[in-house]
Amino acid sequence: MTPYLIAFRAIVWREALRFVHQRERFLAALVRPLVWLLVFAAGFRAALGLAITPPYQTYITYETYIVPGLCGMILLFNGMQSALSLVYDRETGSMRLLLTAPLHRGFLLFSKLCGATFIGVLQCYAFLFIAWLFDITLPPLGYLAALPALVMSGLMLGALGLMLSSFIKQLENFAGVMNFVIFPMFFLSSALYPLWKMAESSELLHDICALNPFTHAVELIRFALYLRLEPHALLWTGLSLLVFGTLALWGYDPGRGMLRGKLKG
Amino acid sequence: MALRVDTLSYAYGAKKALDAVSFEVFPGAFTALLGPNGAGKSTLFALMTRLFETRDGQITVGGVDLRLKPRDALGQMGVVFQQTTLDLDLTVMQNLRYFAALHGLGGREAGKRIEEALDRLAMRDRAAEKARTLNGGHRRRTEIARALIHHPSVLLLDEPTVGLDASARQSITDHVHSLSASGLTVLWATHLTDEVRDTDPLILLHRGRVIETGLTGALRGDETLSDWFLARTGMPA
Structure with missing residues (x-):
């Protein structure tokens, strides 16, 4: 096994172990979307009429509509949670261990990103399983077809978290991320309502939603769950992954000194 | 040479943390990097371990340039x-x-x-x-x-005994x-003189500059190392 493969496996394994040790995090990750699915969706079912738009070929319940958005929500929270743990790692010093390993820094950060995505995708499948138990079902092959879309979206949102973690100075500043990243990204997207519905209220909000990378991640998942590929969503998600990943690498570049003051001991 | 630092400088904005720091660590020796708090030891360690990087000066480990071949050096x-x-x-x-x-x-x-x-x-x-x-x-x-x-x-150690009891x-x-x-x-950074032995090579770092190097016993002469340190840095050890 090559040194890179050994290190990759160890970093992903450590992320998984850390997740297992934090049972509250696992519970919160599952309860959050389930509350939306079983409480919020039930309340809004009557209020929101949905037209038949692709990928749907028949009328669907509101619960069915928001399932991809809630998968996206899991990945978004997971991405931010991993950013939080990176800031924590930096404050506790274990980030130094990672960054002083004799391997390419970009590779080390990519491995960390893959570890976080792996955890996020597992949570999504646990959520889809519980949704299935509540009779919110999708095409059987859709569960499999959604895997690459979930991985891609997870990587993109994880890269966003990685980028943010390189710019956040202290753990205390993380609350700002909740207010200025998670909530706007989630609500200004197609996770809870289709974009044409948003356009009826405000063209401007619709345009913002259409630019939001999270919208495209959700649509990528939505189409994949119905065995369809949405090239536009794939392109936007891929481009966002590239941009966030590049900025994260830049943020962690020792020559840029972005870590100055954050790693001083 | 096991480790060589050559005219290394680093600044946090306008504040100079290291100013043309140069020293050598000989193979098989326990070299003490002694300096009061704020002398620049942690910045030096961050540069030696490539957490920070500077183009101002050079660090070589076993003859390998850290900036040119970071992974080999690390x-x-x-x-x-x-x-x-x-x-x-x-x-x-x-x-x-x-x-x-x-x-x-x-x-x-x-x-x-x-x-x-x-x-x-x-x-x-x-x-x-x-x-x-x-x-x-x-x-x-x-x-x-x-x-x-x-x-x-x-082996580089940055104040490894901080927070430990005497024993x-x-x-x-x-x-x-x-x-x-x-x-x-070994390169052992500390601000505690009782961790350094007379036979250890010593590098004294103060306000971002190397102000003395040599064998500890020869440097301190008849003074205790603590008095010698205090006289040169104006700080109690």
Whole structure:
């Protein structure tokens, strides 16, 4: 096994172990979307009429509509949670261990990103399983077809978290991320309502939603769950992954000194 | 030369943290980098371990330029940071395995080296314990054992006894001196003069500059090292 493969496996394994040790995090990750699915969706079912738009070929319940958005929500929270743990790692010093390993820094950060995505995708499948138990079902092959879309979206949102973690100075500043990243990204997207519905209220909000990378991640998942590929969503998600990943690498570049003051001991 | 730092400078904005720092660490020696708080020791360590990078000056490890071949140079270094870098939720063994993997070591080879390192620091019977349950001294020993797994040519320690009680401090200092006596090159940063022996090469860092280098005994002459240090830095040791 090559040194890179050994290190990759160890970093992903450590992320998984850390997740297992934090049972509250696992519970919160599952309860959050389930509350939306079983409480919020039930309340809004009557209020929101949905037209038949692709990928749907028949009328669907509101619960069915928001399932991809809630998968996206899991990945978004997971991405931010991993950013939080990176800031924590930096404050506790274990980030130094990672960054002083004799391997390419970009590779080390990519491995960390893959570890976080792996955890996020597992949570999504646990959520889809519980949704299935509540009779919110999708095409059987859709569960499999959604895997690459979930991985891609997870990587993109994880890269966003990685980028943010390189710019956040202290753990205390993380609350700002909740207010200025998670909530706007989630609500200004197609996770809870289709974009044409948003356009009826405000063209401007619709345009913002259409630019939001999270919208495209959700649509990528939505189409994949119905065995369809949405090239536009794939392109936007891929481009966002590239941009966030590049900025994260830049943020962690020792020559840029972005870590100055954050790693001083 | 095991480690060579040549006219290294670094600034945080307008504040100069290191000013043309140059020194050499000889193979097999326990070299003490002595300096009061704020002298620039941690900045120097961040540069030597490539957490920061500067174009102003040069660092070579075993003849390898850190800026030109960072991975080759880092592979020759074992590092113990001032702040603990153990994952407290993992066992000692899991921490060591994780580190070995970061250095590309897996399977039986990693297992063999981990056992060696644990034996060297008398930590084998603690291998299954969670890092959280260890006291400060044992956590440090674990970190030193970990830093030796990949057989580095030089071991860097940044104030490794901070926060330890007198007996643990003595024991860690003695341990690392004995590692050095068996051929390991050590650079030990500290602000505590009682950790330095007369036979140790000494580098005195003050306000970002190297102000003295030489053998400790010869440098201090008839003074105690503490008085000598105080006279040159204006600070109590």
